Amino acid sequence: MPSKRLSVVVTRRLPEVVETRLSELFNAKLRDSDEPMSREDLVAAMQSADVLVPTLTDRIDAGMIGQAGPDLKLIANYGAGVDHIDVDTARTNGIMVSNTPGVVTEDTADMVLALMLGVTRRIPEGLAAMQSGEWQGWSPTGFLGGRLGGRRLGILGMGRIGQAVARRARAFGMQVHYHNRRRLRPEAEDALDATYWESLDQMVARMDVLSVNCPHTPSTFHLLNARRLKLMKPSAVIINTSRGEVIDENAMVRMLKAGELAGAGLDVYEHGLRGNPELCNMPNVVMLPHMGSATQEGRVEMGEKVIINIKTFDDGHRPPDMVVPAML
Numbered sequence: 001m002p003s004k005r006l007s008v009v010v011t012r013r014l015p016e017v018v019e020t021r022l023s024e025l026f027n028a029k030l031r032d033s034d035e036p037m038s039r040e041d042l043v044a045a046m047q048s049a050d051v052l053v054p055t056l057t058d059r060i061d062a063g064m065i066g067q068a069g070p071d072l073k074l075i076a077n078y079g080a081g082v083d084h085i086d087v088d089t090a091r092t093n094g095i096m097v098s099n100t101p102g103v104v105t106e107d108t109a110d111m112v113l114a115l116m117l118g119v120t121r122r123i124p125e126g127l128a129a130m131q132s133g134e135w136q137g138w139s140p141t142g143f144l145g146g147r148l149g150g151r152r153l154g155i156l157g158m159g160r161i162g163q164a165v166a167r168r169a170r171a172f173g174m175q176v177h178y179h180n181r182r183r184l185r186p187e188a189e190d191a192l193d194a195t196y197w198e199s200l201d202q203m204v205a206r207m208d209v210l211s212v213n214c215p216h217t218p219s220t221f222h223l224l225n226a227r228r229l230k231l232m233k234p235s236a237v238i239i240n241t242s243r244g245e246v247i248d249e250n251a252m253v254r255m256l257k258a259g260e261l262a263g264a265g266l267d268v269y270e271h272g273l274r275g276n277p278e279l280c281n282m283p284n285v286v287m288l289p290h291m292g293s294a295t296q297e298g299r300v301e302m303g304e305k306v307i308i309n310i311k312t313f314d315d316g317h318r319p320p321d322m323v324v325p326a327m328l
């Protein structure tokens with residue numbers, strides 16, 4: 001049985017059912033406010049807790065890990081991406097890191113398709129015309145977008161979310177291509193009817209839609225830099241639900257403005273909460289406030305994963321979703 005004494009500090013408000021269960025199982029310190037913790041409060045939490053439950057709004061760098069108390073043994077992240085945590089330093093300091101993969105997969109893939117449709121079928125423009133009362137009735141040439149069916153989709157990062165995007169894209173009649181650190185097994189590739197590109201440059205140059213689904217790591221920072229973006233077709237659309245840092249956002253904005261890229265569907269940003277301010281005024285850009293995994297079901301399942309990771313640790317085993325730096 002898990003010990004009642006395990007001290008667990010949670011940095012943000014979580015779904016009520018998750019907070020209740022955490023309190024039943026552990027000596028859980030929950031937040032009253034949903035503001036992200038200050039750096040000082042985060043360090044104080046790391047000094048007092050056995051387990052910290054942070055999320056992507058908490059930057060946990062080497063300096064903070066160096067100040068952690070001797071009892072901190074697990075950082076059980078609420079979320080799949082762990083680019084806000086210095087996993088290497090945590091490991092060196094004997095602190096495990098776990099995350100919540102899998103339960104965010106289908107919801108985030110749904111949002112990739114929503115963004116693709118939003119950009120190619122001009123859904124926000126249609127909505128704006130309805131809300132403003134500007135729409136004057138149906139016309140043969142009004143709000144014409146492009147058809148997804150038949151288009152070439154390139155998936156950068158064919159992991160859980162990338163593969164879920166591929167399955168959906170096939171249902172829409174798209175041709176699926178991908179570039180990944182490792183090629184999929186032939187059975188997996190066949191099941192997805194996906195074409196592998198060893199060269200990212202060659203893939204991006206040929207795609208109609210590019211979906212970014214790799215994690216943000218030192219090796220993926222600006223993987224889509226100005227040079228690579230320039231290889232894309234001017235008619236191509238880019239979708240990013242991964243992390244903003246994978247794309248050189250300013251270079252992308254310049255290309256969108258210059259008509260060298262047809263559109264973008266973005267859930268995540270490199271520069272601040274809303275990204276480069278120019279993005280907001282572009283009719284060919286659909287922007288969402290990082291809501292790829294934002295379903296009630298998913299957020300509870302993320303909490304359940306966190307609890308399983310902590311319970312397993314408390315039982316003396318490695319958490320099932322332990323993040324190993326080599327995986328990143």
Ligand SMILES: NC(=O)C1=CN([C@@H]2O[C@H](COP(=O)(O)OP(=O)(O)OC[C@H]3O[C@@H](n4cnc5c(N)ncnc54)[C@H](O)[C@@H]3O)[C@@H](O)[C@H]2O)C=CC1
Binds near residue numbers: 161215216267290291
């Ligand atoms: N917008 C949102 O709400 C959400 C965003 N995410 C983001 O999506 C990312 C991906 O999530 P999952 O699919 O669950 O991760 P995953 O680990 O299952 O898949 C990532 C894939 O990217 C590949 N990859 C890593 N480095 C690469 C490189 N340099 N070049 C090519 N491929 C590379 C990996 O081999 C792996 O196949 C997360 O790390 C997170 O940043 C995740 C959940 C929700």
Ligand SMILES: O=C(O)C(=O)CO
Binds near residue numbers: 056080082104293
């Ligand atoms: O899990 C993640 O990495 C997110 O971005 C939010 O679910």
